[in-house]
Amino acid sequence: MANVTITDVVKNYGHLEVLHGVSASVADGEFVVLVGPSGCGKSTLLRMIAGLESISDGDIEIGDRVVNDLEPKERDIAMVFQSYALYPHMTVRANMAFSLKLARRSKDEIEQMVNRAAEILDLSTLLDRYPRQLSGGQRQRVAMGRAIVRNPQVFLFDEPLSNLDAKLRVQMRGEIKALHQRLGATMIYVTHDQMEAMTMGDRIVVMRAGVIEQIGTPLEIYDTPANSFVASFIGSPSVNLIDGVVQTQNNQLVLQADDGAIWPLPSNVNVKAGTPVQLGIRPEHIYLDPAGLPAEAFMIEPTGADTHVQLRVGKQLLIGVFRDRPDIALNATFHVRPDVSRAHVFDRVSGKRIGA
Amino acid sequence: MTTKTKAKANARRTLALDILNHGALALVALLFLFPFFWMVSNAVRSNAEVLAIPVRILPAVFEWDNFAKAWTTLPFGRFFLNSVIISVSVTVITVLVSCLSGYAFARLKFPGRDKLLMAYLATLMVPGIMLIIPLFLIVNKLGMINTFQGVILPVAFGTFGSFLLRQFFLSIPLELEEAARIDGASRLRILISIIIPLSMPAIGLLSLFTFIAQWNNFLWPLIVMTGADNATLPVGLTLFQTQQTTAWNYIMAGATLSMIPGVILAVVLQKLIYNSISLNAGMGGR
Amino acid sequence: MAVVERIAATRAVTRKRKNRLDRGEGRTAFFFLLPSLIGVTLFLVVPIIASVVLSFTNWKLLGQPQFVGFANYIKLFTADPQFWPVVRNTLFFTFEYLVLNIIISLGLAVWISSLKMGQRWFRVIFFLPTFTPGIAVAIVWMLIFAPGGFFDFVTGSLAIHLPNLLTDQKLAMQAVIIVSLWAGVGYNTVLFNAALDMVPASYMEAARIDGASAWDRFWKIRLPLISPTLFFGTVMTAITSLQVFDQIYVMTRGGPGSATATLGYSIFQKGFQNFQMGYASSIAWVMFAMIMALTAFQFWLQRKWVHYDN
Numbered sequence A: 001m002a003n004v005t006i007t008d009v010v011k012n013y014g015h016l017e018v019l020h021g022v023s024a025s026v027a028d029g030e031f032v033v034l035v036g037p038s039g040c041g042k043s044t045l046l047r048m049i050a051g052l053e054s055i056s057d058g059d060i061e062i063g064d065r066v067v068n069d070l071e072p073k074e075r076d077i078a079m080v081f082q083s084y085a086l087y088p089h090m091t092v093r094a095n096m097a098f099s100l101k102l103a104r105r106s107k108d109e110i111e112q113m114v115n116r117a118a119e120i121l122d123l124s125t126l127l128d129r130y131p132r133q134l135s136g137g138q139r140q141r142v143a144m145g146r147a148i149v150r151n152p153q154v155f156l157f158d159e160p161l162s163n164l165d166a167k168l169r170v171q172m173r174g175e176i177k178a179l180h181q182r183l184g185a186t187m188i189y190v191t192h193d194q195m196e197a198m199t200m201g202d203r204i205v206v207m208r209a210g211v212i213e214q215i216g217t218p219l220e221i222y223d224t225p226a227n228s229f230v231a232s233f234i235g236s237p238s239v240n241l242i243d244g245v246v247q248t249q250n251n252q253l254v255l256q257a258d259d260g261a262i263w264p265l266p267s268n269v270n271v272k273a274g275t276p277v278q279l280g281i282r283p284e285h286i287y288l289d290p291a292g293l294p295a296e297a298f299m300i301e302p303t304g305a306d307t308h309v310q311l312r313v314g315k316q317l318l319i320g321v322f323r324d325r326p327d328i329a330l331n332a333t334f335h336v337r338p339d340v341s342r343a344h345v346f347d348r349v350s351g352k353r354i355g356a
Numbered sequence B: 001m002t003t004k005t006k007a008k009a010n011a012r013r014t015l016a017l018d019i020l021n022h023g024a025l026a027l028v029a030l031l032f033l034f035p036f037f038w039m040v041s042n043a044v045r046s047n048a049e050v051l052a053i054p055v056r057i058l059p060a061v062f063e064w065d066n067f068a069k070a071w072t073t074l075p076f077g078r079f080f081l082n083s084v085i086i087s088v089s090v091t092v093i094t095v096l097v098s099c100l101s102g103y104a105f106a107r108l109k110f111p112g113r114d115k116l117l118m119a120y121l122a123t124l125m126v127p128g129i130m131l132i133i134p135l136f137l138i139v140n141k142l143g144m145i146n147t148f149q150g151v152i153l154p155v156a157f158g159t160f161g162s163f164l165l166r167q168f169f170l171s172i173p174l175e176l177e178e179a180a181r182i183d184g185a186s187r188l189r190i191l192i193s194i195i196i197p198l199s200m201p202a203i204g205l206l207s208l209f210t211f212i213a214q215w216n217n218f219l220w221p222l223i224v225m226t227g228a229d230n231a232t233l234p235v236g237l238t239l240f241q242t243q244q245t246t247a248w249n250y251i252m253a254g255a256t257l258s259m260i261p262g263v264i265l266a267v268v269l270q271k272l273i274y275n276s277i278s279l280n281a282g283m284g285g286r
Numbered sequence C: 001m002a003v004v005e006r007i008a009a010t011r012a013v014t015r016k017r018k019n020r021l022d023r024g025e026g027r028t029a030f031f032f033l034l035p036s037l038i039g040v041t042l043f044l045v046v047p048i049i050a051s052v053v054l055s056f057t058n059w060k061l062l063g064q065p066q067f068v069g070f071a072n073y074i075k076l077f078t079a080d081p082q083f084w085p086v087v088r089n090t091l092f093f094t095f096e097y098l099v100l101n102i103i104i105s106l107g108l109a110v111w112i113s114s115l116k117m118g119q120r121w122f123r124v125i126f127f128l129p130t131f132t133p134g135i136a137v138a139i140v141w142m143l144i145f146a147p148g149g150f151f152d153f154v155t156g157s158l159a160i161h162l163p164n165l166l167t168d169q170k171l172a173m174q175a176v177i178i179v180s181l182w183a184g185v186g187y188n189t190v191l192f193n194a195a196l197d198m199v200p201a202s203y204m205e206a207a208r209i210d211g212a213s214a215w216d217r218f219w220k221i222r223l224p225l226i227s228p229t230l231f232f233g234t235v236m237t238a239i240t241s242l243q244v245f246d247q248i249y250v251m252t253r254g255g256p257g258s259a260t261a262t263l264g265y266s267i268f269q270k271g272f273q274n275f276q277m278g279y280a281s282s283i284a285w286v287m288f289a290m291i292m293a294l295t296a297f298q299f300w301l302q303r304k305w306v307h308y309d310n
């Protein structure tokens, strides 16, 4: 088992710099998720850890050993690809045994290790099939089997579930977590799906455009997003952001929105009047309250358990999530109360969180 | 007439035309095959009958053992063996060298890669007959006149194979290779265990066309193989042509032998051949 | 200041060290390319250069080569009585062979594609000579054309009075062309047939619904649609036909007289019978120039008749 330390890592493709010096560390046995929008450099970073891309600057250590110059095979890692990358001309058994054969393990040993991995992943009956004879979920499992046979120190996953249908995705999510608990190995998992990140990661690394925006546990990131980007990227539906300027009213700080409306600010926020800010209110922190602000619903989307309502308060468009089936009619007026104590305030220029 | 009977009459007419169309082309094809027939027919008669005037379509006496005689006495058996050795060696070397270089062009980063590839492509423009003289001088200088290596080596390093395999290798998903690297495979191991097994259609095609080109090659072995014992089948066929008492029947038997591998390959691998030519047709001139 | 410099220095050092992985790949590439590079250099690059150099010498295999400047070329164009007839023969062969080859193979391709059954077997039959040694083909045809042979027998029976083809100054080249056509139409037939197969059936159906006759459908739709392939076939056929050698070596040895002597045969004759290596090399370069010129001419011409979609 091993920890992974990334220090000031830069990646250039020719003159194009796609990673601008990122640093992060992953503890031994930890499950860390790299998340961010498509093209932000997650795969690039993961592939640099794997040794598939050279490191333009900075250092990557695995288990206290700088691996910059090491070939992938010298790094004691395994990787699961989005396309699974199963060898099409080999059976499931041969796919899983390939790395062991290259490591010159004995026949008996290989047999034993493949069977053990197959058992863990429930693949024992599929060992003599070819990849083309398997379903998507089964292929995914074989890809994981190929990773675990060798007992690597670190597992790397690059969007391994994005080719599966929604239901299977949820199931495999659970299986990967269970595998992590069973093996106790260090795992780094790349996804663009914030839901996967929230449910799977011990810690999450949020990236954007080649830089790391925030590192923290899922709830830390959700509850105290470091900036407006993280706030809107994590959470679904996305956080409501209201643009405005801080004003003093009745000795209290309030937000005067660009449309003129006045919104309350969290009481303890450390900001001066006149500062341009964004107020972030999560959809589930908007409550129905007959004493609240008048609102008008213009789209109602029931998901079964919850109901997503797109609504208008004055000229401000917001989205709210309500438990069960709230008594709201389309285009009719009702009243809502945003829970300002749990709202976030961001500097409008830098996007940075303004704390207490 | 009802529409039904009209339709029936129409159908019958189209059918008749169809049969006529097939029959006419079959006749053309039969005429086209005549030289093959004439070759075999003259291979199994006595030389006197070959030269007889007026000609006879079929031999009066079938001498099937002419094949055996041509094989041993002329000696087409020896020529056949020489042709096999040369064609197979050139094919094996071409495939090995092209796999290695094609892989480097497709998947390895190195400075000047694209320029080198362009240079390789440019050599495809040079017609083979132009290089005959300097190649002969080089082989002469290397002391390899009248040797197998002298015939084989100069034609075994064509650039076409590198280019063909590069194109095919590029179509194999990169992730397969990355998975193999992580599994601990070296580049050579990846080439042998992953890329080559997945490229069999392209390698088969390269082998087929290289083999046939060498099997049919004439001018190059004619120049290099100065000894009669080392002649290939095509060269051997011409050796006896100029003799006073040309044994035409044996030469026809030898010609038949020389055509057998190509005919078998053309029939057995017709699908592969058609598909590859189809690929050319699809890219036609672009 | 000092700190910045130190950081810059360590960056430079690490950058150098960092590229080891890339360099490893470069080294692998070098070893993978090595066999090919050695072969290509020795048997392709050196010969090309040597051929240029040789063409400016008077080397006769034995003895020392001497640099003679453009003497070989000057002799070719002004003094050698055989040269212009050889060029004429080559162009004559190329032109007649090329035109007939394209017409016949296109005709066969269209005919085959009109069949409901057995297309692939017809394709195989016409393709067979492509896979057989040109020398064997030429020898069989030589027997057919031999005086008193099968060809004379047929013309005699039909009461057509022709001199024997191989021994007649005018007709010998026709015999060579017939053999070349028999051996060469197969590839183009399959090529054009494959192109016709790729024309989407919907185009033809649409035209039929619009009331286009079979004649119009061929000239206005199928032919333009396969014209890029037709062009490709024409260029490749022209390049190979300018190099014609095997048939001539077996059937006529350039004769009778020099009626069938072509550039390819001249290179062989001058180089390997007279051992005039320098002179033969200059003929090879004239041939190369002709190949390039003809190809360029066809590329120029294609703008008038080849249709590319988009």
Ligand SMILES: Nc1ncnc2c1ncn2[C@@H]1O[C@H](COP(=O)(O)OP(=O)(O)O)[C@@H](O)[C@H]1O
Binding pocket: A013, A016, A018, A036, A037, A038, A039, A040, A041, A042, A043, A044, A045
């Ligand atoms: N081989 C390459 N050459 C040039 N640019 C690349 C290359 N690979 C990736 N990039 C660029 O680097 C950025 C990050 O890509 P990637 O790491 O794949 O993003 P993602 O976060 O979606 O996995 C993208 O803008 C991409 O276009």
Ligand SMILES: [Mg+2]
Binding pocket: A042, A043, A044, A159
């Ligand atoms: Mg990615």
